Amino acid sequence: xxxxxAHSKPPSPSPSKSLPKPNRRSVLAGLGAASLGVATPxxxxxxxxxxPSRPDGARDTLLRGADLVLTMDPALGEGPLGSVxxxxxxxxxxxISAVGTGLTAPRGARVVDVTGQLVLPGFVDLHNHxxxxxxxxxxxDEDVVGxxxxxxxxxxxxxxxxxxxxxxRISALDALQAGVTTVVDWxxxxxxxxxxxxVRALDDSGxxxxxxxxxxxxDADLIPRVRKELLDPLPLASAQxxxxxxxxxxxxLRTLQGVADDLGLMLNPHVxxxxxxxxxxxxxxxxxxxxLGPRLLMNHAIHLNDRELAEIAEHDVRVAHCPxxxxxxxxxxxxxxxxxxxxxxxxxxxxxxTNDTSDMFAVMKAAVxxxxxxxxxxxxxxxxxxxxxxxxxxxxxxxxxxxxxxxLTPGKRADVLVIDPATLNFAPRNDWTGQLVLxxxxxxxxxxxxxxxPRKAGGELLDVDTEEVVRRAxxxxxxxxxx
Numbered sequence: 001x002x003x004x005x006a007h008s009k010p011p012s013p014s015p016s017k018s019l020p021k022p023n024r025r026s027v028l029a030g031l032g033a034a035s036l037g038v039a040t041p042x043x044x045x046x047x048x049x050x051x052p053s054r055p056d057g058a059r060d061t062l063l064r065g066a067d068l069v070l071t072m073d074p075a076l077g078e079g080p081l082g083s084v085x086x087x088x089x090x091x092x093x094x095x096i097s098a099v100g101t102g103l104t105a106p107r108g109a110r111v112v113d114v115t116g117q118l119v120l121p122g123f124v125d126l127h128n129h130x131x132x133x134x135x136x137x138x139x140x141d142e143d144v145v146g147x148x149x150x151x152x153x154x155x156x157x158x159x160x161x162x163x164x165x166x167x168x169r170i171s172a173l174d175a176l177q178a179g180v181t182t183v184v185d186w187x188x189x190x191x192x193x194x195x196x197x198x199v200r201a202l203d204d205s206g207x208x209x210x211x212x213x214x215x216x217x218x219d220a221d222l223i224p225r226v227r228k229e230l231l232d233p234l235p236l237a238s239a240q241x242x243x244x245x246x247x248x249x250x251x252x253l254r255t256l257q258g259v260a261d262d263l264g265l266m267l268n269p270h271v272x273x274x275x276x277x278x279x280x281x282x283x284x285x286x287x288x289x290x291x292l293g294p295r296l297l298m299n300h301a302i303h304l305n306d307r308e309l310a311e312i313a314e315h316d317v318r319v320a321h322c323p324x325x326x327x328x329x330x331x332x333x334x335x336x337x338x339x340x341x342x343x344x345x346x347x348x349x350x351x352x353x354t355n356d357t358s359d360m361f362a363v364m365k366a367a368v369x370x371x372x373x374x375x376x377x378x379x380x381x382x383x384x385x386x387x388x389x390x391x392x393x394x395x396x397x398x399x400x401x402x403x404x405x406x407x408l409t410p411g412k413r414a415d416v417l418v419i420d421p422a423t424l425n426f427a428p429r430n431d432w433t434g435q436l437v438l439x440x441x442x443x444x445x446x447x448x449x450x451x452x453x454p455r456k457a458g459g460e461l462l463d464v465d466t467e468e469v470v471r472r473a474x475x476x477x478x479x480x481x482x483x
Contacts, residue, residue, distance in 0.1 A: 060097075060109035061452065063089040063119055063418065068432055070120040071099055072393045072407035080385050081433065082407070089119050091414040094452035099408055112457075114418050117446060118432060120388075121407055122181025122415035123360040124395030126320035127299045127349025130171035130185050131156070131164060131198070133473065134480055135353045144274045144329040147354060156188055158483040163476035164190070165197040170473040172205035175350070175358040177461050178442035181415035181450045182396070182405055184210040184320070184349070186242050186268060186299070192222055199230045203237065206455045208415060210399060212268040214242035217252040223259050236451060240297070240399075245269040246280030250288065257289045266295045266399065273300035273331050283308045292317060297398060299349065302332040309335065313342035318398035321390070323366035325351035333370050337381040347395030348387075360391055361440035368437065384437050418447035420459075 069089060071082030076099055078084070088103040089096070105111050132152070139151040159167065175183055187198060195213075202209045211231055213223045223241060231237040241260040243253055253269075260267045269291075271282045283304070286292055292315040299320045304312070312319075321334050339346055348363050355363075364387045371380045382390060396406025405415050419436065421427055426439045448456035455462060 060093070060106045061091040061414075061449065061454070062103060062105040062109050062111045063091070063114045063416070063447075064105075064111050065113060065115040066119040066418070067116050068118045069099055069408065070118070070388070070433070070436075071409065072121055072389060073409045076407075076409060081388060083433070087119075089408060089416065091416065091449060091452045094414055096408050096410050096412050096414050096416075098410060112418070112447065114447075116422060118419040118421060118436065119408070120417050120419065120436075121392045121405065122417050122448065122450065123179045123391050124347060124399075124401075124406060125175060125180045125183040125350050125360065126297070126347040126395050126398055127322055127351050128171075128175070128183050128185050128355075129188070129352030130168045130175075130183075130202070131159065131187070132167075132353025133171040133174075134159060134167045134477060136356060138353065142329070144331050144354075145276070147329055151353070155480070156190070158480055159194075159476075160479070161191070161194040161197045163479060164194050165201045166469075166472045166476040168198050168201035169205060170469055171352075171358070172202055172207055172209075173461060173464060173466075173469060176205055176207055176448060176450075177445065177456055178358045179360060179417045179419075179445040179448060180207070180350075180358065181417075181448065182208040182210070182401070184212055184240065184268070184297070184399060186212045186270075186352075187214060188242075189215045189219065192225065195222070195226050196230060199226070199234070199237070203234050206236075206450050206453065208236045208405065208413075208450055210238050210240055212240035212242040214244075215256075217255045220255050220259050223256075224263060227263060227265075238401075239263070240266045240268045243267055243269040245271050245282035245286050245291075245298075246277070247282075247285045248280050250285050253285055253289045253291070257291050260295070266297050267291050268297045269299065271298040271301050272303040273326075273329075275303050275332065278303055283311065287311075294318070294400075299351075300326065300331065300334070302326060302334050304335060309338055309342060309344075313339070313344050316345070318345045318347075320349040320398065321346050321367060322349040322351035322355065322363075323370050324357070324363055325349075325354040327366065327370070328354050328356065333374050336367070336371055337375070340381045345394065345398050346390060347398045348391050359442055361437065361442070361444075364388065364391055364437045384434050387437060388433070414449055414452035416447075416449040417445055419444050420446040 066087055069084040069087045071077050073082040074080055076082045084099055087099055087101055090098040090103050135151045135155050139147040142150055213226055215222050227239045231239050241256050243256045245253060257267055294316040296317045298317060301319045350358060367382055367387050372378055393406035396402040404413050423444055425441055426435055426444055446459055
């Protein structure tokens, strides 16, 4: 077949800017509407052989014959999701190398037949607490105040460093097998040795992760230590500074903001999750700490008033929407359509033990359904295409990683999902974009690649003894309950 025309990789933007797009006319000229060929020079030139010295996981991969590829890049396909039909996706050296028809597999590459299947970027989970697998299903009849008092606060101090590894590992693998390839894990204040086990569990899972570290003011010096000693050596790890926002914690907030500034990191606080949080004036506290800006990621942000909405929009603050958790804890409904009209960047999060699932398909459905129920309007934001973007590129934009992940733009890291629609819950074919959100389940995730490495294949996690992971988590839970 004819090799598609080569196009240069787009330049990498600054984290606070959207990824620039190639000229659409140059991409689509001379190509049929039913299929699209886009490749980088790396895909067109002769390949460097993949010799036996390279680890198997680092081999190049050609995903051959996808029925539909959603690139999330409008310049690389049709419509806002960059839809490409009957296409291949080439992963080389951990990057997206090309999306197109009739691509040539480099020598030594694995070729995966994805005929009849869907390919899209991995999901970006903006807010989680992986250690909370230890309290799954707990305090089921409580709101957020009761859940924090009855489950969250009493449990964390009882978890040993060794058992923390097992709770985090089962959560991380659950997220990975469900299609999450990047997670922001908001980690409560824990000792350094526990952080060491926590980070090890994340790294062992194969996820790309952002470790958002919370510490009390007196222990704030642990944050740069964790970053330097535990995170910087890991290629898939990055850091944020986690916080609680309120005038009652103004001193601690200023200290943590100072640490974030010194390290060049985002600040990641819980903000206005419950209506009673208004009493601590979190937006005022963040304003006075100098936190408002594009390096602020606010979780929940449900009970913002009109003035505060305008203020966060003016300062390009980002928000993590956790609809399933907010429903479970009777917290309320984020004012997502108003945020959208004001230009606030928003993505989706699971929120640990109060989500009770690592199912991003369920989170997307909830994000759509909550707004429709509240507004009684099927056209309200987010729609199907918009929520898919929130779960991928939108999330990456919120954490300044849109130059690396979130779309299948050549030159980005190869975080990729293959979805099998030939299942009882998904088939028969009607509108596959709608079915991804409304019918998709983790079981439809057939393959997962993180940084070009296969982490799930044929519907099974690779190099993971799932029964042993569950057994160890159960044993850790028994020790926790006996403590």
